[in-house]
Amino acid sequence: MKIAVIGGVAAGTSAAAKARRTDPDAEIVLFEKDNDISYAGCGLPYYISDLIEEREAIVVNTPASFSERYNVDVKTGHEVTTINCDENILFVKDLANDKKIRYEYDKLIVATGASPVVPPIPGIDLNNIFPLRTVSDADQIKEKALEDNIKKVAVIGAGLIGLEMVESFSKLAKDVSVIEMQPHVLPQFSNEMAEIVEKHLQDKGVNLILADGVKEFIGDEKVNKVITQSGQEIEVDLVLLSIGVKPVVDLAEESGIKLGKTGAIAVDSKMQTSVEHIYAAGDCAESKDLLTEKPVWVPLGSTANKQGRVAGENAAGGNYEHLGILKTGITKIFDLTVATTGLNEEEAAENGFEPVSVKIRAHHHAGYYPGVNQLDIKAIFAKKTQRLLGAEIIGEKGVDKRIDVLATAIFSKLTAADLFQIDLAYAPPYSSPKDPVAILGMVAEKKLS
């Protein structure tokens, strides 16, 4: 059995490792066009802020250590240029010497990931304008950001990664502006919840520019000014582009592997693509939304990891499924934790759920126990079934616990009444006799009745 994996970050390395565990005798080769594999993409903002000083901490495995640990032939600097799906052949370019390699596979796993959206804005090619995706992107940004003469930073795009980077640059004592085209930060959140984050950013001294896009980057070699569509001029020494990412699917598409409506590679629950023997996993592949049962594309490290594992097992002759996702996301923005799971009100309405929205504010642990904070929870329930459909939570502490309990509740199709009944753990340092989840259930039941 010869298994080829294209791509060596979260999904690719998970797939190769699981394939090895499933079939100790397979020949497994992993092609990665960059020099690094197996790095923690989600850790890059903390590497840049120097909270994590050592590059080695972020790179979980080197090509050599991965190769030795899993008996996988790791070929970095190798770009797969063509997949011949009929004859199960890969054509690969060895970038170091421009040589072409031909590799025959029995099973193939496509894990080509995603790449940053770099819009064709005038001046985009000036120096000191960076996307953030790979460790080498992070290396370049970190090198610059640690320079004293880099004082003013603009972050373009106020999604999860953009706001993580706002915190990173602030920790490095930069003067940070955020420019977001939408009227609010964190587009997946409802406006009222996003406003809590906006206030927090402003309290931390961040210059927040909403409902405005970049018209032009100005500079002489290096960028030194951002001009917005509304005409604001912002002096900058460095720009971070975090407008979003798109799936890397050219290779797959050109080879005849079908893409889904989202633009990412269509897969079934076994991570099989439209072509037999070819699997896809990670940021290049779709997932199924567990609530709407529709294909969605939400590139996150946790999903990439699971999909990679499932693809690797199945490619090696096993039989496993990835059932789908709830689009659960979480991020730390200065002192706040901000998290979401399931559908928001609009998505729920579009999918015919007749959403009822419930908002509560509750202590994250016993009110009398030192260090108490407030949690703001907004949740969506289906009017007919009273099922929980989605939640957004913002607070300083205890957010990650409640979002995971609610994600588990959505996964389990629990109702508002169920949320009151779950026997959650109570002691003063951790919760209240009525946990915020129970309070949410109580308030929702009342509103739904």
Add this chain to the structure above:
Amino acid sequence: MKIAVIGGVAAGTSAAAKARRTDPDAEIVLFEKDNDISYAGCGLPYYISDLIEEREAIVVNTPASFSERYNVDVKTGHEVTTINCDENILFVKDLANDKKIRYEYDKLIVATGASPVVPPIPGIDLNNIFPLRTVSDADQIKEKALEDNIKKVAVIGAGLIGLEMVESFSKLAKDVSVIEMQPHVLPQFSNEMAEIVEKHLQDKGVNLILADGVKEFIGDEKVNKVITQSGQEIEVDLVLLSIGVKPVVDLAEESGIKLGKTGAIAVDSKMQTSVEHIYAAGDCAESKDLLTEKPVWVPLGSTANKQGRVAGENAAGGNYEHLGILKTGITKIFDLTVATTGLNEEEAAENGFEPVSVKIRAHHHAGYYPGVNQLDIKAIFAKKTQRLLGAEIIGEKGVDKRIDVLATAIFSKLTAADLFQIDLAYAPPYSSPKDPVAILGMVAEKKLS
């Protein structure tokens, strides 16, 4: 409608408050034989350690504030001596002037709570030997514990509250011994998990005496020595008794209300007792174990609160249920958090589940993110159905999150495979791409297959 409530701590006040919200016009009277109501029993160890300095923080409502807030006639210092179930009459002693009152009710809620077990050990009546149950117990202990000449403390019984008090006394710079009759601390935990806690206690300088009971307390007015059954002599200035509690059921039993096999008051899911119009809630009442569907008695504040709420709503003409419990418990012991939910191996085996035990150790968040710690998780799955039945977790951080996710999973009848599929929130400060819950599911699936 006249609603009487006997007992004014967690269940009684929850019941009275919910009855008021359900029926704005009812006459509601609450009889409590002590002077305090509505105090946070679970907060007392932190009040004693002076982490919470003010008594007012622990007493959520005074009789006057509760009365005003909920329009409830609060009669403290009033002991109900008889319930005439046939004629719906209470006989109540006003303890201040030894007068008898007669009160006719339409609906009655019994929330008489639990009382500490005080064993007939020679010397038990010496001064400076205290149980801990009420705020006045806590007041007495705190007054003594803040004295400089109280240097050596023995805690008898190493359950959750005993170990919380060990931490409290240590924080007050006392020299603390723990004496436990069982061979391990925390009897609801498996031995291997209890041993982690034992090592931590010893690292913190606690003198741990296991598999040994108290034979005698020695002293002249005040206790000054504990002699154990094995003959050890321990010098002490103060003794805390935390051997356990028993339900306060004499009044109910003598009035003809049926007790269950556990010795607590038998109730249905509406918290109704064997007598129509009489409900029971809180530490005096049984619950149903959601896994075995058998009655159990596990007196905890979170359950008391929920049961009180359900009893109050139903007494006032509503219709609500408390489905049962998973015996979920959590406590902080110095730097560790220790939590459990569901069945342990013995309980699972006794109830015919053919338990398979799975142990994992995993990072509580991304390994490269500063401040990472290990979680030890031991979980029990049913061999045939692969359902999660119970879990114990010990670690410094992130324990409360995982126990609540697993409690939600047990409530929802999830299997090992489901644990891998739940879309839990991932970002480096909160978790790993594979959360410990997902890892547990993966390891369990493999072991079960």
